[in-house]
Amino acid sequence: MSKSNNVYKDAFNRCLRLLDENKSLPSEPELGTLLGVSRTTVRSILARMEETGLIDWNKRNKTVLRAPRPEDFFPEEETDSLAEIIERSFMRRLLAEGAEAGMQINELELAREIGVGTTSVREFLIRFSRFGLIEKRRNSHWVLKGFTRAFALELTEIREMFELRSAAAFVALPEDSAVWVDLDMLEVQHRQLASEIAARFNEFSELDERFHRLIHRASHNRFIVDFYDVIAMIFHYHYQWNKAEERQRNEVAVQEHLAYIAALKSRDPAKVDAACRKHLKSARQTLLSSIPEGRQAGRQVQPA
Amino acid sequence: MSKSNNVYKDAFNRCLRLLDENKSLPSEPELGTLLGVSRTTVRSILARMEETGLIDWNKRNKTVLRAPRPEDFFPEEETDSLAEIIERSFMRRLLAEGAEAGMQINELELAREIGVGTTSVREFLIRFSRFGLIEKRRNSHWVLKGFTRAFALELTEIREMFELRSAAAFVALPEDSAVWVDLDMLEVQHRQLASEIAARFNEFSELDERFHRLIHRASHNRFIVDFYDVIAMIFHYHYQWNKAEERQRNEVAVQEHLAYIAALKSRDPAKVDAACRKHLKSARQTLLSSIPEGRQAGRQVQPA
DNA sequence: GTAATGTCTTTTATCGGGAAAAAACATTTT
DNA sequence: AAAATGTTTTTTCCCGATAAAAGACATTAC
Numbered sequence: 001m002s003k004s005n006n007v008y009k010d011a012f013n014r015c016l017r018l019l020d021e022n023k024s025l026p027s028e029p030e031l032g033t034l035l036g037v038s039r040t041t042v043r044s045i046l047a048r049m050e051e052t053g054l055i056d057w058n059k060r061n062k063t064v065l066r067a068p069r070p071e072d073f074f075p076e077e078e079t080d081s082l083a084e085i086i087e088r089s090f091m092r093r094l095l096a097e098g099a100e101a102g103m104q105i106n107e108l109e110l111a112r113e114i115g116v117g118t119t120s121v122r123e124f125l126i127r128f129s130r131f132g133l134i135e136k137r138r139n140s141h142w143v144l145k146g147f148t149r150a151f152a153l154e155l156t157e158i159r160e161m162f163e164l165r166s167a168a169a170f171v172a173l174p175e176d177s178a179v180w181v182d183l184d185m186l187e188v189q190h191r192q193l194a195s196e197i198a199a200r201f202n203e204f205s206e207l208d209e210r211f212h213r214l215i216h217r218a219s220h221n222r223f224i225v226d227f228y229d230v231i232a233m234i235f236h237y238h239y240q241w242n243k244a245e246e247r248q249r250n251e252v253a254v255q256e257h258l259a260y261i262a263a264l265k266s267r268d269p270a271k272v273d274a275a276c277r278k279h280l281k282s283a284r285q286t287l288l289s290s291i292p293e294g295r296q297a298g299r300q301v302q303p304a
Numbered sequence: 305m306s307k308s309n310n311v312y313k314d315a316f317n318r319c320l321r322l323l324d325e326n327k328s329l330p331s332e333p334e335l336g337t338l339l340g341v342s343r344t345t346v347r348s349i350l351a352r353m354e355e356t357g358l359i360d361w362n363k364r365n366k367t368v369l370r371a372p373r374p375e376d377f378f379p380e381e382e383t384d385s386l387a388e389i390i391e392r393s394f395m396r397r398l399l400a401e402g403a404e405a406g407m408q409i410n411e412l413e414l415a416r417e418i419g420v421g422t423t424s425v426r427e428f429l430i431r432f433s434r435f436g437l438i439e440k441r442r443n444s445h446w447v448l449k450g451f452t453r454a455f456a457l458e459l460t461e462i463r464e465m466f467e468l469r470s471a472a473a474f475v476a477l478p479e480d481s482a483v484w485v486d487l488d489m490l491e492v493q494h495r496q497l498a499s500e501i502a503a504r505f506n507e508f509s510e511l512d513e514r515f516h517r518l519i520h521r522a523s524h525n526r527f528i529v530d531f532y533d534v535i536a537m538i539f540h541y542h543y544q545w546n547k548a549e550e551r552q553r554n555e556v557a558v559q560e561h562l563a564y565i566a567a568l569k570s571r572d573p574a575k576v577d578a579a580c581r582k583h584l585k586s587a588r589q590t591l592l593s594s595i596p597e598g599r600q601a602g603r604q605v606q607p608a
Numbered sequence: 609g610t611a612a613t614g615t616c617t618t619t620t621a622t623c624g625g626g627a628a629a630a631a632a633c634a635t636t637t638t
Numbered sequence: 639a640a641a642a643t644g645t646t647t648t649t650t651c652c653c654g655a656t657a658a659a660a661g662a663c664a665t666t667a668c
Contacts, residue, residue, distance in 0.1 A: 307652050363644095420652080444659085
């Protein structure tokens with residue numbers, strides 16, 4: 001077994017959802033762009049759809065025969081890429097109790113535990129290292145630096161530098177820039193969410209990411225844009241295992257965003273600076289308050 | 305052939321240089337720390353040294369029998385790690401003419417050309433991606449973003465933000481901090497270099513890196529410290545293939561550093577800010593002026 | 609003749625294996 | 639008994655091989 005066919009399975013599932021409305025499917029290249037996969041994969045999907053009686057396929061003719069049933073879908077867990085599986089597994093360990101700073105990370109052990117090859121684990125760790133939570137000892141193991149208070153402070157320091165600068169660049173963008181349309185759309189979505197916050201508070205984090213990414217992109221600096229990956233990753237996993245006060249937190253944040261958006265639309269740099277600072281300050285507070293006390297120091301276990 | 309023994313060969317060569325003075329070698333663990341390798345490797349080194357008649361080895365007794373001769377050394381090219389070989393090879397292509405933005409990077413082709421396995425190339429590309437010069441298309445090839453004017457500007461923008469902040473943190477460090485001693489040492493080395501600049505101008509880049517890293521460390525922020533890797537990498541390779549005006553450039557930079565050091569020692573934030581800005585501005589100019597005109601835009605060849 | 613489909617080739621993602629290097633354990637020496 | 643040496647085990651690094659997926663080329667349909 002060398003490579004799982006999760007790309008095919010995931011695309012197949014997404015294609016099933018495309019099915020029920022339209023009575024006939026588009027051309028193979030079109031489906032490919034739609035699903036974000038190659039034509040090779042599209043043809044595998046169509047082949048299976050024909051086999052299972054979902055469509056009738058004859059060259060350009062792809063007629064939908066029936067609506068998809070639950071059993072037509074591949075199980076969700078088979079659609080994840082190996083990288084996602086490893087990441088989740090690793091983050092679970094990292095944020096679990098007992099993940100002390102200074103701890104060694106063993107590639108082989110990780111690979112065995114997750115049930116994957118060492119190559120995939122190695123590649124994951126290399127990719128993950130840019131988040132600043134682990135460090136490699138040459139020709140030897142990785143060292144966990146730990147999700148500590150220090151980490152959170154260093155992360156937010158950079159975030160604040162970058163976002164203040166991006167926000168300042170944002171207001172300097174010309175009137176006809178596409179960002180203003182995007183900003184209007186985000187404002188509408190924020191208002192909708194605010195009005196139904198009780199029921200939909202858990203939808204905030206996705207909106208949060210889109211909003212901040214829009215601002216960061218205004219910097220036109222790849223290092224600033226890329227750094228948001230670090231922030232997004234941390235927030236994503238951190239809040240996934242820390243739901244305390246989530247509703248209250250998100251309600252406050254939505255209001256702060258709306259004030260921030262209003263400031264951006266005013267195009268007054270001073271107002272933007274103030275609104276941005278206010279929001280980032282409370283975001284930092286939220287992150288810091290959720291770091292368990294026992295994780296602050298972490299004596300550095302320095303192996304020979 | 306699965307893994308080259310370059311760690312052993314490199315450590316062996318370094319150990320040879322340790323030999324000629326002392327008439328007897330220290331214990332195995334001590335040698336290990338000295339050379340930065342495990343005892344296993346130390347023992348391989350000692351074994352060969354005994355074989356080739358360099359030492360007499362009997363348990364704790366490691367008597368040097370003769371001074372090392374040129375032919376005792378392993379060839380330099382056999383002491384490089386695979387990662388270094390791939391990096392050099394890749395950077396040569398990248399900075400060579402014809403490396404247009406948008407160009408595809410083929411793992412297999414690279415591996416074949418360099419004569420290594422695909423795994424090593426993949427790992428290199430993943431590690432390299434944080435420099436912002438390449439980007440991965442999921443399940444597909446990498447795309448070269450190119451060493452363009454835009455890249456240089458984005459890089460220097462971050463560098464300036466980070467260094468100004470680090471320099472400000474530097475002067476706030478307590479009087480008894482070890483950094484002041486380090487700074488004094490660097491000042492002496494700068495003065496020595498300045499006085500012999502005609503003969504030693506090519507030694508500047510190493511000094512430059514140590515100086516800026518010292519300042520960046522004052523930020524106590526891992527993201528700032530790590531970012532210097534990007535800067536160092538770019539400067540290292542860029543100047544390696546661009547020696548124009550090198551002497552003149554370095555002479556100016558040494559003087560700027562001395563002014564910068566004086567400002568730091570004055571502990572006056574305003575003076576530091578001014579000296580830092582001045583130096584970074586000329587560093588940026590140097591970098592920008594050395595980017596060939598033809599490399600500025602680079603139409604994005606966007607594959608399906 | 610453009611755009612689709614059909615077929616073949618190349619590349620990427622991933623595994624298992626094996627040598628180099630590190631690390632752990634056992635034994636000796638001072 | 640602390641620290642060295644001797645020995646064994648484990649882990650890292652790297653390759654070649656293989657299925658999945660992408661991409662290229664050839665052929666057909668409109």
